[in-house]
Amino acid sequence: MQVFKNSRAALATAMTGAALLGAASVAALTIVFDDNASTATPTQVTVTNAAAAASSSTETVGDIYKRAGDSVVEITVTSAGQASPTGGTGGTQQATGSGFVYDTQGHVVTNQHVVDGAQSVSVKFANGRTYPATVVGTDPSTDLAVIDVDAPASALKPLELGDSSAVEVGDGVIAIGSPFGLDQTVTTGIVSALHRQITSPNNFSIDDAIQTDAAINHGNSGGPLLDMNGDVIGVNSQIESDSGGNDGVGFAVPSNTISRIAAGLIDNGSVEHAYLGVAIDDSAAAAGARLAEVRTGTPAARAGLKSGDVVTKVGDTSIGSADELRRLVDSKQPGDQVEVTVKRNGTTKTVTVTLGTRPSA
Numbered sequence: 001m002q003v004f005k006n007s008r009a010a011l012a013t014a015m016t017g018a019a020l021l022g023a024a025s026v027a028a029l030t031i032v033f034d035d036n037a038s039t040a041t042p043t044q045v046t047v048t049n050a051a052a053a054a055s056s057s058t059e060t061v062g063d064i065y066k067r068a069g070d071s072v073v074e075i076t077v078t079s080a081g082q083a084s085p086t087g088g089t090g091g092t093q094q095a096t097g098s099g100f101v102y103d104t105q106g107h108v109v110t111n112q113h114v115v116d117g118a119q120s121v122s123v124k125f126a127n128g129r130t131y132p133a134t135v136v137g138t139d140p141s142t143d144l145a146v147i148d149v150d151a152p153a154s155a156l157k158p159l160e161l162g163d164s165s166a167v168e169v170g171d172g173v174i175a176i177g178s179p180f181g182l183d184q185t186v187t188t189g190i191v192s193a194l195h196r197q198i199t200s201p202n203n204f205s206i207d208d209a210i211q212t213d214a215a216i217n218h219g220n221s222g223g224p225l226l227d228m229n230g231d232v233i234g235v236n237s238q239i240e241s242d243s244g245g246n247d248g249v250g251f252a253v254p255s256n257t258i259s260r261i262a263a264g265l266i267d268n269g270s271v272e273h274a275y276l277g278v279a280i281d282d283s284a285a286a287a288g289a290r291l292a293e294v295r296t297g298t299p300a301a302r303a304g305l306k307s308g309d310v311v312t313k314v315g316d317t318s319i320g321s322a323d324e325l326r327r328l329v330d331s332k333q334p335g336d337q338v339e340v341t342v343k344r345n346g347t348t349k350t351v352t353v354t355l356g357t358r359p360s361a
Contacts (some may be wrong), residue, residue, distance in 0.1 A: 102159075285310075
């Protein structure tokens with residue numbers, strides 16, 4: 001797996017597997033066995049009628065681009081270069097990604113991996129004008145970031161966030177971004193599948209990713225995936241590819257996640273996620289989530305949970321799978337107390353767990 005130093009180098013360099021779309025970095029798209037991951041393969045959703053989009057919009061792709069294009073930006077990040085083999089300093093390097101205007105205060109949403117390690121950030125708008133920006137906050141667990149661009153109010157035209165829970169397979173979508181540094185590139189496709197799991201930069205799982213066949217490539221990272229009303233339903237983040245280019249399998253972080261995380265980053269500069277401290281998979285014998293590992297010193301260990309326990313209920317909510325346990329924990333806050341019911345060696349046991357804060361890696 002090769003790390004792309006700039007988007008034009010990415011054009012000439014092949015890679016295998018799944019990758020983050022930003023020019024700055026790539027990562028395998030694997031299932032991570034932790035609070036928010038499981039061994040279960042994400043549910044396959046077949047497109048039975050690709051032409052039957054749920055949206056009733058009569059706007060064309062061109063119409064939507066005319067409205068949304070000015071809100072999509074190209075982000076250039078300068079970061080420290082890699083050290084040379086002889087031990088010298090690597091100077092600096094630049095990489096590009098995409099983003100979109102989130103509000104009239106100058107906040108722009110993009111991917112965490114686009115701005116990771118940034119020493120300086122600049123934002124170019126559709127009219128070609130470039131302005132400096134600063135990183136407000138990042139969340140590697142969802143691969144989202146917010147930056148603040150010092151641009152005039154006339155340039156700040158926010159895009160509306162749609163409801164990603166209302167998206168259906170077969171809906172038409174539009175991606176706008178800067179693949180390989182080609183700003184304001186528009187591609188179209190459909191929602192190929194829903195509720196995918198993709199791996200975040202810190203190796204936790206991102207739930208409910210939207211899969212699309214709209215052409216997205218390196219440099220599209222952080223750019224919006226729009227529905228046919230022009231609303232943002234996701235942030236383009238990763239591709240699955242053997243060649244390193246678009247193979248028609250792309251993934252976007254859903255807009256409902258964006259709404260929650262962006263608000264937290266703007267308010268506090270960071271967000272916290274609840275943490276149980278276990279590796280989980282589906283129970284082979286019955287419904288529930290099996291604890292494949294209980295990590296030492298974690299909330300689960302302190303509460304007396306053990307490897308091999310099968311979680312069947314949290315509070316009053318029945319747990320039928322590892323996915324359900326992961327989503328339920330992620331819906332909580334650090335410090336929340338939850339009653340966890342498990343089956344152990346033929347008996348049922350309930351313990352109280354005080355959830356912790358997910359580590360950064």
